[in-house]
Amino acid sequence: MAIDEKDVNEVAKELKGAFEDFKKANDKELDAIKAEKQKLEEKTDKMNEKLGEIDNLKAELEKELKAAKRPDAAKGKDVEAHKKAFLQFLRKGSDDGLADLQQKAVQVAVEADGGYAVPEELDRTLLQLLKDESPMRRVCNTITVSTSDYKKLVNLGGAGSGWVGETTARPATNTPTLAQIVATMGEIYANPQATQTSLDDVFFDVEQWLSEEVAREFAEKEGSAFLTGDGTNKPKGILAHTLATKADDARAFGSLQKLVSGSAGVFSGDNLIDLIYSLKRGYRQNASFMMNGLTVAKARKLKDTDGNYLWQPGLQQGQPSLLLGYGIEENEDMPDAAADANAIMFGDFKRGYTIVDRMGTRTLRDPFTNKPYVGFYTTKRVGGMLTDSNAIKVLALSA
Incomplete structure (x- = not known):
């Protein structure tokens, strides 16, 4: 059978028609896959958000349960008298005998400049509320001092040793090096307002109101300062210290080790494993991750090579949700997971950073x-201070 140009043209025409049909079908399939993928992504994001809310709710309920079991502080006679006089001062502005009472109850000398020390019990309540509100106060070491000039000596190591025989001479060895670290202090204030009418109302709990208002304002300002504060009229935060890629034995004291993810704005499960094991074993026992909620959502989607999720929910009371076996402290002051951001920290924060309350x-x-309105200008x-720069590691999302 002879094949002419007409036959080729007909086959080509049929091929073109078949290809057009294929493109339509394939485009339709791709559109369907894309639409289904978008639906699944939206569904996953909603479930991820719900999972985070449930996880936070569990943590809050456990916190309330712990607070309900906390015994009340013992109330001494002077403390009660100081508290009563202080509340009268808040409601009516009457300061009769308050200066004498506060010196007996709080045992600190203050100048008579119109301001008065908060009663001991109310001060403890404020600190507890701050701890509940602030992620940094929950995980970091906290001390209360009577002077704003607080210093601490730390051992940098360097002691020498050697093997000797029974009668061999024992020459002097190297002496450990000590360094002095100083807390960077600042004054934080809040100025909540209330009407005199509300203060006169016997149903208005001015003590609770003042504590909650001040705690909320202090927690917001403190949390940011303890993390990123530059040390000018405020504490110097963890991430404000020098970051270096060198390991512990080669890095200057007071600088933190920074690991790099290798991809701008992105991190993997391997990055988190490297972050964990960059920390010496002695620190890992009480270590945890710190990141903001959006970064937690990204971490929650990570899997290992077998398809297992790296994040696991805490299903028992008192058991937190874990990432690679370690707890997560969610802190919204942490940077978002973006290019070059120091978005994730891991370490023993109690050993690494100390909050100093005057x-x-x-x-x-x-x-x-x-x-x-009556203002209550409250200061503290x-x-x-960074007490151990080997106890905290930082993951930078950089190429």
Whole structure:
């Protein structure tokens, strides 16, 4: 059979038609896959968000349960008298005998400048509320001092040793090196407002209101300072210290080790494993991750080579959700997972960073500046110090 040009043209025409049909079918299939993928991504994101809410709810319920079991602090006679006089000062502005009472109850000398030390019990309540509100106070070491000039000596190591025989001479060995670290202090303030009418109302719990308002304001400012504060009129935060890629034995004291993810704005399960094992074994026992909620959501999607999720929910009471076997402290002051961001920290924060509270929160009652409101200008000296730069590691999402 002879084949002419007409036959080839017909086959080519049929091929073109078949290809057009194929493209339509394939495009339809791809569109369907894309639509289904988008639906699944939306569904996954919603479930991820819900999972985070449930996880946070569990942690909050456990916190409330712990608070409910906390015994009340013992109330001494002087403390009760100081508290009663202080609440009268808040409600009515009457400071009769308050200066004498506060020196007996709080045992700190304060100048009579119109401000008064918060009663001991109220100060402890404020600190507990701050701990509940602030992720940094939950995981870091916290101390209360009577002076704003707080210093601490740390051992940098360097002691020598050697093997000797029974009668061999024993020459002097190297002496350990000590370094002095100083807390960077700052004054934090809040100025909540209330009407005199509400203060006169016997149903208005001014003590609880003042504690909650001040704690909320302090927690927001403190949390950011303990993490990224530059040390000017505020504490110097963890991430404000020098970051270096060198290991512990080669890095300068007071600088933190930074690991690099290898991809801008992205991290993997391998990055998290490297971060964990960059920390010496002695620190890993009480270590945890710190990242913000969006980064937690990304970490929750990571799997190992067998398809197992690296994040596991805490299903028992008192058991937190774990990432690679370690707890996660969610801190919204941590940077988002973006290019070159120091988005994830891992370490023993109690050993690594200390929050220093200056004893005595002070309140000045101001009924004049913002009538008809009464302002309660509340101040507190607080600081922070990096106590062990080997105890905390940072993951930078850089190429």
